[in-house]
Amino acid sequence: MTAQILDGKATASEIKAELTLRVDRLREHGVVPGLGTILVGDDPGSQWYVAGKHRDCAEVGIASIRRDLPATISQAELEAVVEELNDDPSCTGFIVQLPLPPHIDTDAILELVDPAKDADGLHPTNLGRLVLNLSRPITTPLPCTPRGVIELIRRHGIDLEGKHVVVIGRGVTVGRAIGSLLTRRDVNATVTLTHTGTVDLDAHLRLADVIVSAAGVPDLVTADNVKPGAVVLDVGVSRVIDPDTGKSRVAGDVAADVAEVASWISPNPGGVGPMTRALLLQNVVESAERALEVAP
Numbered sequence: 624m625t626a627q628i629l630d631g632k633a634t635a636s637e638i639k640a641e642l643t644l645r646v647d648r649l650r651e652h653g654v655v656p657g658l659g660t661i662l663v664g665d666d667p668g669s670q671w672y673v674a675g676k677h678r679d680c681a682e683v684g685i686a687s688i689r690r691d692l693p694a695t696i697s698q699a700e701l702e703a704v705v706e707e708l709n710d711d712p713s714c715t716g717f718i719v720q721l722p723l724p725p726h727i728d729t730d731a732i733l734e735l736v737d738p739a740k741d742a743d744g745l746h747p748t749n750l751g752r753l754v755l756n757l758s759r760p761i762t763t764p765l766p767c768t769p770r771g772v773i774e775l776i777r778r779h780g781i782d783l784e785g786k787h788v789v790v791i792g793r794g795v796t797v798g799r800a801i802g803s804l805l806t807r808r809d810v811n812a813t814v815t816l817t818h819t820g821t822v823d824l825d826a827h828l829r830l831a832d833v834i835v836s837a838a839g840v841p842d843l844v845t846a847d848n849v850k851p852g853a854v855v856l857d858v859g860v861s862r863v864i865d866p867d868t869g870k871s872r873v874a875g876d877v878a879a880d881v882a883e884v885a886s887w888i889s890p891n892p893g894g895v896g897p898m899t900r901a902l903l904l905q906n907v908v909e910s911a912e913r914a915l916e917v918a919p
């Protein structure tokens with residue numbers, strides 16, 4: 624068996640084309656959605672992701688606002704920038720690029736973002752609404768990567784109803800929220816959330832109809848621990864040195880041999896990453912629509 628590809632690049636392009644029309648409609652109502660980004664420090668990966676977010680905005684007609692700040696910024700100075708974007712009417716949604724430097728209290732920063740402008744869906748109020756199932760229909764921004772995973776599966780015609788999904792990783796951007804989304808009645812999957820404290824991860828993986836791996840451990844998921852026909856999503860991001868080229872490259876969590884046993888697999892790069900970016904834009908458009916009360 625050779626797995627079919629869950630093509631995140633093509634699916635993200637499809638979503639961006641739909642969003643372009645919705646942005647045009649908002650403009651007809653005099654609303655220009657604007658995404659703000661706050662980037663602290665000079666990590667090349669984070670700089671690349673933020674630059675990508677601004678390219679995406681330009682592509683669909685969303686205005687963008689950048690705040691690039693030094694790694695030495697204090698907690699109080701960073702909080703002032705968050706407050707500034709909270710108060711800026713041209714900024715209809717914004718994100719704080721993660722991770723922040725270790726001297727910054729990340730939770731305090733995320734909590735300071737106006738929940739109505741929380742384009743990442745990571746504010747405690749929005750995560751709380753998700754857990755309490757108060758976000759149906761979509762009345763609050765939802766975390767982009769989990770939403771991107773589900774949308775990627777759905778747009779490839781795969782039904783998650785009754786499926787056993789094993790998630791690896793309990794981080795805030797993926798693992799913590801994805802269970803709440805997957806177990807909503809409209810998706811109706813059963814979820815096992817595994818993490819570094821899980822005993823016998825392989826045994827859990829072998830039972831999975833769907834694996835979502837967000838561990839950041841290269842080659843953690845191999846053909847030996849995947850049930851034949853399973854759907855495998857690779858959300859892991861690690862930087863490794865390619866032995867052939869000597870250059871740094873992104874590696875996912877899923878080994879190449881998994882493609883021989885899985886029915887569907889998301890490539891990495893080209894799978895969940897582009898979907899995360901597309902769903903960020905969707906959160907921004909939806910917030911602007913909510914503010915205007917325009918039906919999508």
Ligand SMILES: Nc1nc2c(c(=O)[nH]1)N[C@@H](CN(C=O)c1ccc(C(=O)N[C@@H](CCC(=O)O)C(=O)O)cc1)CN2
Nearest residue numbers: 672718719720721722743767873892893894896897899
């Ligand atoms: N505030 C946030 N910070 C971070 C998030 C997030 O959702 N919100 N997620 C990640 C980084 N991230 C977005 O910010 C992100 C990561 C990767 C991609 C992506 O498209 N990756 C490409 C490959 C990139 C490469 O080759 O280096 C792909 O998968 O095809 C987009 C966004 C942590 N921080």
